Amino acid sequence: MKVVAFKREKQGTGASRRLRNAGQTPAIIYGGTEAPQLIALDGNALFHALKKEAFHSSILDLEIDGATQQVLLRDFQMHAFKQIVLHADFQRVDANQKIHKKVALHFVNAEISPAVKLHAATISHVLNELDVSCLPGQLPEFIEVDLAKIDAGQSIHVSQLTLPAGVTIVAHGQDQTVATASVPAGQVSAEAAADEEKK
Incomplete structure (x- = not known):
């Protein structure tokens, strides 16, 4: 730009x-x-x-x-x-020196995840950006978080993200949670509802 x-x-x-x-x-x-x-x-x-x-x-x-x-x-x-x-x-910026920058997270495929499709779970975004280190030419505009496989009760952590080439996470000592899927209180999953109908 x-x-x-x-x-x-x-x-x-x-x-x-x-x-x-x-x-x-x-x-x-x-x-x-x-x-x-x-x-x-x-x-x-x-x-x-x-x-x-x-x-x-x-x-x-x-x-x-x-x-x-x-x-x-x-x-x-x-x-x-x-x-x-x-x-x-x-x-x-020096093209040969690594830079330290916060990069936005883009969440995709939530609607096709088992958490949403089968259990009507709510996916919460715990982090919206990540601290990364890389050479200037490798700086991504954003990092994609694929939610396609998340199920109810599960979380996605920083260590599970696929990072662009040359990009490393500046970890602050722990594997931070990026997103979680939870079923709201009083919500009945599609599977549980189907089981109830069979009885």
Whole structure:
């Protein structure tokens, strides 16, 4: 994804306020061997880009004065009630150095799982994102969680996920639960209902 930015010389609250009043968002790029650089972006374009999941988990091509560098979005601040991005932080990326990033989880095939089809179970998403480590070129937009085989009373853990090539989970000491399937209280499964009818 490409982002166009402009250099900015002035910093401070007043300068940032003037930028925002002009429809721009102050930002900073840091990391790598170069010094941190103050930039400004089109506020409206940035606001809409932030709605896209890929913008948060992709390597971005940031263009300043015709020169492009690769960066990751690291942080941003939104206005409390206006549709305005107050500030954004970008980190330079080295193609040969591993990066640490949170990646969204996409849950698929819940509707065909035994838990849902046979037992009318509810599948709860315990995690919505995972901490991963990989080279910039291997960063996935998301990680898929296949729920096709989950049954009532079962859970899926991080160790059961299929990861893209080169991607490792940054484990925090335990095999975290990603999703669980449970039958709500008072709910009768299709199998149990069929058994009752036979009696």
